[in-house]
Amino acid sequence: MHSSFDITTLFPTDFYRFVVVTVFSLLLGLEQRIKHSSSNTSTIFGTDRTFTFIGILGFVLYIIQPQTLLPFMLGALILGGLLITFYLKKINTENNYGITTIVLAFITYCLAPLVYTQPHWLVILLVVVLLVLEELKKPLYDFSQKMNNEEFITLAKFLVMSGVILPLLPNQSISPIINFSPYKFWLAIVAISGISYGSYLLKKYIFPQSGVILTGILGGMYSSTATTFILAKKSKDIDEPRKISAAIILATSMMFIRIFVLALIFNKSIAYHIAPAFGILFCISLITAVVMLWQDKKLQNSPKNPVHIENALGNPLELKTAFVFGVLFVFFSVLTHYVTEAFSTQGIKILSYLVGVTDIDPFIINILQSKYNVTEGALAIAIINAVTSNNLLKMMYAISLSAKSIHRYIIMGFSALIVLGIILAFL
Template sequence: MSSQQMGLAVALGAGLLVGLERERRKGQGDDREAAGLRTFMVAALTGAVAQMLSAVLAAMALAGVAALAALSYWRSRSRDPGLTTELALLATALIGMLAVEQPALAAGCAAVLAAVLAARERLHHFATEWLSERELHDGLLLSALVLVLLPLLPASPVSWLGQLSAQRVLMLVIMILLMQAAGHVGRRLLGARAGLALSGLLGGFVSSTATISAMGSLVRGGQAPLRLALCASVLSMAATWLQILLMATLVSVGAAQQVWSLVCVGVAVPVVLGALTWHRDGVPEPVQDKQPAGTQGVLRLREAVSVTMLLVGGAVLVSLAQQQGVGGLLMGTALAALADAHAPMASLMGLFGAGHLSQAHLLWGLMVALSANAVTRTGVALTSGGQRFGLGVGLALALNLLCAGAWVVWLLR
């Protein structure tokens, strides 16, 4: 099959797919919509043929479809002020043109268009009933940070930010806000128990510190029971251990062989603690919300900035220590891990893979990094969730590190 034949086939398929959805909604009798299955197939085929012949003819064909869509809207506006069918007809013609040059992309666009048209009731319910006004405002704020402010910030490292760039600092804030949003959506879709636990586990793969901060703020704000927030925070610790094995697999296969048993022990402790916390919360505690469900703020910008400044402070400390000539593998690892445990752990595994580090130094270096980062996470828990939440997170981290350290001693005996 030639490329032109493929383009025509995709264009016809796109018109058929979108036209089937519109045909089911056009109604019957004299009041039915003007555009249906045949109209959409003809529009897609017209766009494809015109594109094959010349650019001028393609522009004329598109203008003709637009004129017909405008006429259809004028005819039906008294009973249906919407423009969905008319815009879909115009989009189908454009997809037909696209199919000539990029059939795969055109097929994907047709599938997306048909799915959007078919999901009318669900999208309407989501926009008008499920999504609250505060959630909409928070979503717009997050979109503005990602799409407007982030590209404008410089990407070059700054010495007084610990060799981080302003763009990188904002990315940390956005990451924490995304974790807050993920937890909120998880709770609304799955309920408090399953939603919090799942968001805690998944959030740990991004940042256990950020996840603990988000859970602590929920406890402080009365939006989640203490035990459920602790369960989610503990599960984020399991994700941190799993990340060690993932990094080792990518950095050095030899390092992965050395740390896999330690990772198993490290994962087992928070999983057991999380299960016990989940079991003890068999009857969910009532949450005292000051606002109806769905109207609480999704994003807590002040807390996200506070945690980011804590991470940046750790990076600045590392930068200053390096400038002053602070040596020693374990000391440097501990200082770096105050801000982020993964970067120094990846460096340790890279050194081991290159033959510059022994097994003992690798394992104890990992423990030092995790212990230093545990101090940061405990401080974040105390700051965001209060004394009880911070104490629970600190004890879970201490027990986790104690069991992992005992396993390291056993391995090196």
């Protein structure tokens, strides 16, 4: 048998590690050169060659005595003295207190022990993060200027919800009759809040003045019903019926993705059951929106100024929102249990149509988390029915709140989804 050729056996392992340290140190130094070449700073500790020498110095002093690390520690003290001297001079000459270059130089010095002791992917990730963070100085500053104290409190809430409260809650059912536990209850809130919070941040900070179409896409990740409300009302001020209608349909398209993601999180088996139906519904809604946009572009005689829609969606982590969701979740847990016990499969199918007039997320997550005496196929049909019923509700909202010019587009778009949803549920 012929043994496969391994290029790593050509040279000692230390050779490859030396090359890695040298290349990574050079990259960090080159980034410093690019950064300082466009600035007016005259006091620079070093760039490409200096950082490469620092990395090589750390490598040499580390491999001399890797057991005790005495040479490496002594080198760190000497390098620290040099960096402190440079920093003091920088303060005196330029009144500049930034220490980014100094910290980066110390990290470069530590590359050798990292390469020797840590997985390669971790070292590569570290260097990539350093390079990206250096280039993101201005965008991060601009982003921080947009944030206020309330947003940091909101972020702290989400971290507490997901990282502190959730792991502490028991996962044992509180009742032998209803499969409901505090952990499942809070996990549902965290999952919904996480998706909605991500959409909220994108809408508020990345696309603060997004157009109609982007509002529909991002809003659908948050809440397709709320987005339908907002866009339908906006149609009275914006004379672009096809574009507004397309944005409303796109919000519903994102609803299919959001629910499917939740299904993957809570119950992969049911997710696979609804995947074909949701795939068809998503494609039809997307095609409908694209056709409307194509007609809008084709029929426009003169280009219009882009319309910006401010972020009208509320904060998804408000206590009121979580409370309403929690109440609905508990309510549907109890109601669904007794309906399935009394009427079995037929009962949960009828109930799924009725819940469309409310927030369907608590009902759907309850189905995904709980165990009922019905088949997974029946539960998948219940989810499709709930979505279909909710689409009917959104169509009624859109017609009642919008300008007459979009009514026919809304009726055509939602009617196709409603009829198709009914057919798919029977199939």
